[in-house]
Amino acid sequence: MAKVLTSRNESYAQWYNDLVIKADLAENSAVRGCMVIKPYGYAIWEKMQRVLDDMFKETGHVNAYFPLFIPKSFFSKEADHVDGFAKECAVVTHYRLKEGEDGKGIEVDPDARLEEEYIVRPTSETIIWNTYKNWIQSYRDLPILVNQWANVVRWEMRTRLFLRTAEFLWQEGHTAHATKEEAITETETMLKVYAKFAENWMAMPVVQGHKTASERFAGALETLTIEALMQDGKALQSGTSHFLGQNFAKAFDVTFANDKGEVDYVWASSWGVSTRLMGALIMSHSDDNGLVLPPKLAPIQVVIVPIYRKSEDLEKIDLVANKIVDNLKKRGISVKYDNDDKRKPGWKFSEYELKGVPLRFAIGPRDLENGTVEVARRDTLSKEVVSLEGIDAKAEALLDEIQNGIYNKALKYREDNTRSVDSYEDFKRLLDEKGGFFLCHWDGTAETEELIKKETKATIRCIPLDSPEEEGKCMVSGKPSKRRVLFARSY
Amino acid sequence: MAKVLTSRNESYAQWYNDLVIKADLAENSAVRGCMVIKPYGYAIWEKMQRVLDDMFKETGHVNAYFPLFIPKSFFSKEADHVDGFAKECAVVTHYRLKEGEDGKGIEVDPDARLEEEYIVRPTSETIIWNTYKNWIQSYRDLPILVNQWANVVRWEMRTRLFLRTAEFLWQEGHTAHATKEEAITETETMLKVYAKFAENWMAMPVVQGHKTASERFAGALETLTIEALMQDGKALQSGTSHFLGQNFAKAFDVTFANDKGEVDYVWASSWGVSTRLMGALIMSHSDDNGLVLPPKLAPIQVVIVPIYRKSEDLEKIDLVANKIVDNLKKRGISVKYDNDDKRKPGWKFSEYELKGVPLRFAIGPRDLENGTVEVARRDTLSKEVVSLEGIDAKAEALLDEIQNGIYNKALKYREDNTRSVDSYEDFKRLLDEKGGFFLCHWDGTAETEELIKKETKATIRCIPLDSPEEEGKCMVSGKPSKRRVLFARSY
Numbered sequence: 001m002a003k004v005l006t007s008r009n010e011s012y013a014q015w016y017n018d019l020v021i022k023a024d025l026a027e028n029s030a031v032r033g034c035m036v037i038k039p040y041g042y043a044i045w046e047k048m049q050r051v052l053d054d055m056f057k058e059t060g061h062v063n064a065y066f067p068l069f070i071p072k073s074f075f076s077k078e079a080d081h082v083d084g085f086a087k088e089c090a091v092v093t094h095y096r097l098k099e100g101e102d103g104k105g106i107e108v109d110p111d112a113r114l115e116e117e118y119i120v121r122p123t124s125e126t127i128i129w130n131t132y133k134n135w136i137q138s139y140r141d142l143p144i145l146v147n148q149w150a151n152v153v154r155w156e157m158r159t160r161l162f163l164r165t166a167e168f169l170w171q172e173g174h175t176a177h178a179t180k181e182e183a184i185t186e187t188e189t190m191l192k193v194y195a196k197f198a199e200n201w202m203a204m205p206v207v208q209g210h211k212t213a214s215e216r217f218a219g220a221l222e223t224l225t226i227e228a229l230m231q232d233g234k235a236l237q238s239g240t241s242h243f244l245g246q247n248f249a250k251a252f253d254v255t256f257a258n259d260k261g262e263v264d265y266v267w268a269s270s271w272g273v274s275t276r277l278m279g280a281l282i283m284s285h286s287d288d289n290g291l292v293l294p295p296k297l298a299p300i301q302v303v304i305v306p307i308y309r310k311s312e313d314l315e316k317i318d319l320v321a322n323k324i325v326d327n328l329k330k331r332g333i334s335v336k337y338d339n340d341d342k343r344k345p346g347w348k349f350s351e352y353e354l355k356g357v358p359l360r361f362a363i364g365p366r367d368l369e370n371g372t373v374e375v376a377r378r379d380t381l382s383k384e385v386v387s388l389e390g391i392d393a394k395a396e397a398l399l400d401e402i403q404n405g406i407y408n409k410a411l412k413y414r415e416d417n418t419r420s421v422d423s424y425e426d427f428k429r430l431l432d433e434k435g436g437f438f439l440c441h442w443d444g445t446a447e448t449e450e451l452i453k454k455e456t457k458a459t460i461r462c463i464p465l466d467s468p469e470e471e472g473k474c475m476v477s478g479k480p481s482k483r484r485v486l487f488a489r490s491y
Numbered sequence: 492m493a494k495v496l497t498s499r500n501e502s503y504a505q506w507y508n509d510l511v512i513k514a515d516l517a518e519n520s521a522v523r524g525c526m527v528i529k530p531y532g533y534a535i536w537e538k539m540q541r542v543l544d545d546m547f548k549e550t551g552h553v554n555a556y557f558p559l560f561i562p563k564s565f566f567s568k569e570a571d572h573v574d575g576f577a578k579e580c581a582v583v584t585h586y587r588l589k590e591g592e593d594g595k596g597i598e599v600d601p602d603a604r605l606e607e608e609y610i611v612r613p614t615s616e617t618i619i620w621n622t623y624k625n626w627i628q629s630y631r632d633l634p635i636l637v638n639q640w641a642n643v644v645r646w647e648m649r650t651r652l653f654l655r656t657a658e659f660l661w662q663e664g665h666t667a668h669a670t671k672e673e674a675i676t677e678t679e680t681m682l683k684v685y686a687k688f689a690e691n692w693m694a695m696p697v698v699q700g701h702k703t704a705s706e707r708f709a710g711a712l713e714t715l716t717i718e719a720l721m722q723d724g725k726a727l728q729s730g731t732s733h734f735l736g737q738n739f740a741k742a743f744d745v746t747f748a749n750d751k752g753e754v755d756y757v758w759a760s761s762w763g764v765s766t767r768l769m770g771a772l773i774m775s776h777s778d779d780n781g782l783v784l785p786p787k788l789a790p791i792q793v794v795i796v797p798i799y800r801k802s803e804d805l806e807k808i809d810l811v812a813n814k815i816v817d818n819l820k821k822r823g824i825s826v827k828y829d830n831d832d833k834r835k836p837g838w839k840f841s842e843y844e845l846k847g848v849p850l851r852f853a854i855g856p857r858d859l860e861n862g863t864v865e866v867a868r869r870d871t872l873s874k875e876v877v878s879l880e881g882i883d884a885k886a887e888a889l890l891d892e893i894q895n896g897i898y899n900k901a902l903k904y905r906e907d908n909t910r911s912v913d914s915y916e917d918f919k920r921l922l923d924e925k926g927g928f929f930l931c932h933w934d935g936t937a938e939t940e941e942l943i944k945k946e947t948k949a950t951i952r953c954i955p956l957d958s959p960e961e962e963g964k965c966m967v968s969g970k971p972s973k974r975r976v977l978f979a980r981s982y
Contacts, residue, residue: 030565030621031609034558039637042555064533067525068611068642068658069581074521075588076596086588090560091599092611093584095646097563097577105567108582108608117599118522120559120583120611130521140833146530151559151642155586167559342631 004354007288012232013160019282020161023291023355026278033159033166037275040355043299045169045275049149051201051297052171052273055193061145061173066127068151069118074126077251081125084218088155090120090166120153125219125270128174129248136176136266138257143186144176152274162279163236163491170274176266178258180245183267184222187243190271191224194239202277203294203407204228204284205414206238207437207486209462214446217270221245227461227486229414230283233435235461235488238280241271279491285379285406291356292379294406295399302328302335302395303357305348307364314339317363320388324361324373327392333399353378358402359395379406420484424475427487428456437461437488441481443474452476452487461486495845498779503723504651510773511652514782514846517769524650524657528766531846534790536660536766540640542692542788543662543764546684552636552664557618559642560609565617568742572616575709579646581611581657611644616710616761619665620739627667627757629748634677635667643765653770654727654982661765667757669749671736674758675713678734681762682715685730693768694785694898695719695775696905697729698928698977700953705937708761712736718952718977720905721774724926726952726979729771732762770982776870776897782847783870785897786890793819793826793886794848796839798855805830808854811879815852815864818883824890844869849893850886870897911975915966918978919947928979930958932972934965943967943978952977 004022006014020026025041028034037045053063069092075082096112121127128146135141149171159165173190177183191208198206206226216223220242228238246265249255254266285292295301304324306317321337328335336357338348345362352360362374373391376383379402386394417436421427427438442448442460453459467483474481495513497505511517516532519525528536544554560583566573587603612618619637626632640662650656664681668674682699689697697717707714711733719729737756740746745757776783786792795815797808812828819826827848829839836853843851853865864882867874870893877885908927912918918929933939933951944950958974965972 027622027625029558030562030618031558031560034560036558036622037556039553039555043553046554062530062534063537064530065528065536065660067520067522067527068644069522069525071521072588072597072599082588082597086590086597089586089588090583090609091585091588092581093599094582095580097566097573097580097582097610099577106563106573106577108563108584118581119588127521131518131527134518153559169556 004350005288005290008231015288016279016283017161019286019290025282025291026161028161031166033156035161035165035167037169040299041278044281044293044297045278047297047299048197048201048277049171052193052197053147053149055197056147056171056173059189059193061147061175063148064146065148065150066124066131068121070121070124070127072117072119074130075119077126078219078247080247081219081251085122085154089122090153090155092118092120121150122152122154123270123272124148124150124152124172125174125244125248126252129252129254129268132174132176132266133252133254136254136256139178139259142176142178142256142266143182145173145186146175147171147173160279162275162282165275168275170272172272173270175269176249176254177269178256178267180267183245183269184243187222187224187241187269187271190269191226191239191241194241194271194273195226197273198226198228198238198280199407201294201296202281202284203296203403203410204238204280205407205411207462207464209464209467209486211240211462212446212449212460212485214449215460217242219244219247220270221247225462227488228280228284229417229437229488230280230491231413232283233417233489235437235490236276236280236283237461237490238277239271239273242269244268244270284410286356289350289381290354292406293356293358295358295403298356298358299334300336300352300355300357301333301399302359302361303348303352304335304337304361304363305345305352306339307345307362313365313368314341316365316368320363320368324388324391328395331392331396333392333395359398361391377402379409422472422475427458427475431456431458431489435489437486439467439484440475440487441472441483442485443477443479443481445477448474448476456489458487458489461488461490495841496779496781499722506779507770507774508652510777510781516773516782517652519652522657524647526652526656526658528660531790532769535772535784535788536769538788538790539688539692539768540662543684543688544638544640546688547638547662547664550636550680550684552638552666554639555637556639556641557615557622559612561612561615561618563608563610565621566610568617569710569738571738572710572742576613576645580613581644581646583609583611612641613643613645614761614763615639615641615643615663616665616735616739617743620743620745620759623665623667623757624743624745627745627747630669630750633667633669633747633757634673636664636677637666638662638664651770653766653773656766659766661763663763664761666760667740667745668759669747669757671758674736674760675734678713678715678732678760678762681760682717682730682732685732685762685764686717688764689717689719689729689771690898692785692787693772693775694787694894694901695729695771696898696902698953698955700955700958700977702731702953703937703940703951703976705940706951708733710735710738711761712738716953718979719771719775720908720928720979721771721982722904723774724908724980726928726981727767727771727774728952728981729768730762730764733760735759735761775901777847780872781845783897784847784849786849786894789847789849790825791827791843791846791848792824792890793850793852794839794843795826795828795852795854796836796843797830798836798853804856804859805832807856807859811854811859815879815882819886822883822887824883824886850889852882868893870900913963913966918949918966922947922949922980926980928952928977930975931966931978932963932974933976934968934970934972936968939965939967947980949978949980952979952981
């Protein structure tokens, strides 16, 4: 059978795009930079949402919903914030269309111009802190632990499905606290939630760390991040959690009386992950045959394909397959029995391989005679013939094995591609030759950081939380450094 | 204790607004006509979403996501559709802000004008059918049964929290079929799903029926609706399901080859419910003391309040209460034990009454001695002291009783306020005196319908599906009529 995907070696970017399209995950729309998330892609996103939402609620958060639009003037109130977002905003200026003068088509009604323009939210700190002003008077009203699931718009010029789109789906947590310490703890707690989700559910190892000042969120005092390594040696920032200090409270005049009656500004955090995680998931595990999904996030965990020539064979297989379906469902395994007569087994095999279904069972007449099933693993592409007896327990064990297996494979890849480098020459050479993560000494200045970025396109992904203290010299300036930081080229 | 709400008798509209605000359901935002859905309100909406989503999936639907923006030209393609929505559209004309010339504030960058303006979706038929064009070639690609959970914007001039807001949350199903019959069946199936949800979950009886031609969705050949009666005698359209014929397929040139190889346009349905259902839910059951929620949609089904003076009493109550909490949770009942020391029991009682928690348990020192709990029902405001023994089974039974009780109460109210009227004079008088639903004969013309609307502000809510054939005369024109239709003033 002809390969449907460009291979990763040939063009990693083309492979990614082919895969997203061919596996029915998403496609470009008629609207510049905006994607359509197709049902199969959306089913994965829904699973992610459900798990994350449960984790947010377990850590004491509740959901709410704030307006899509933000008055333009709100953006001016926090200076760094407006610098960060003003250049990529969709602006609503009118509220009505009318019939065109020529009677053909419609045009914007010039009489329906808004007094103040609205921005389609690129993120919601400003509208939310303007709202919190009315919710907070005393320490008794704190903390506020709110999350929002929403669409946001950032007018990116170069877009790629899931990775960078003008509109994307995300969640944004916005919390308000009485003390600095509590806000910092919240920021750290949510980074841990993201790291746990990435590793335990997406099977994607991540490095946790602090962003440097120049890579922080616009308006944050500290940005924490989780960074994952993709198979092409580039980093993908997968989730961020920001300690906002009192910046937004000051911008929107949000004060509270503490338990001693003293008035102070409120402390804040915000944190988010988006449909970008879909891109991270795809690029962490998939291969030239298609998607490889961690079983915990796969919409279909097991597919059963009947192999038959005569319809009486199919009837017999149906009986066996339906029993397997029942038993798998009892174990909470999502299973599809595909006995569609319009498609051949070969077509089905490659379709489910492309779509990353973790386990495929095939049942033919000989299996009926022998009481067996052919079990194929998507991750290793290995096959074995196993007894029907206890197939459901076997499936459950295999799904766990696959979940762990692809995590370990991704971890090994990252370990193999993380290099401690001390010379700038080596750094540049290895960056071009191998890519990956680099742990290097840096003098802590924005100038050196900028120089490295300009010369190599690599950025400091983070200052890892687990980076040990170590005396060293900046690989560029030779000035003293106390710990290594993580460099990579990135998405 | 002072009443926190305006009474319904004094001003129904003010009562509604007070209730939405005071029960922490929603509030107006800084953006004209857009609301903030607060955590307690959003928790109810989430429950609705979860139930509806499960019902959609049980009927074979999958979720997907389409762009927020719609190119302006798409609107011109379906003539009725543009007429319906052009006058209330938020229009995006620019994609960048820049620093103001005076250095203060920011302004829209005139150099960043879009070639073609985008409309913020008021509904997604156009962008979705433009997408379906690429998804459909043959009958094998059909049916497409897709739903989308999304925000939409309609620039309403007069807005009211939940009932009519510029931005609202909803779901919109968009299905594509090979035959007219199948599309009509789908339209009917989804109306039944909505009716079942309204009656079994919201405890809100609804009349199912067809809209008249003038009340149809812009672009539909038939619109089916569920109509509920609010406590002030006004109708509230609570969900609609549209048979779109081949209108959108023709507008976007979506054809398919049927199993004989003949090419035809695809048949369509669309259907939706929105956060407007929150308004319907509130107005169906609530009273002058606050919200009354059907237990199946209540975020908290049982609240437990300790009554104590000394902290050693509280410790003893904690033990009993925590055991009740465990037992209720085992039965899948959501329960909150509120032993917050900063609030008095009286404050808590009125707070949970305002928020419509179906059952309140109070436990004091005497209850500890007697092995009892005071159980208060929100719907009837009745109290009884019951034995701790078996309190969890009792709670479960009471929640069912409340669910059925408020449905029956709403049904009786509707029956008492549905009148068959044959004279236009009686109609006008009773409409002013009593409001409610009116079953009347109508001659089937748009002229008569318009006249009645102009003279009385009442509209034909629907031609009920269960309206029996009956010879009659139009109450206005005296012309023959074959069945009664449902009139009311409405939200």
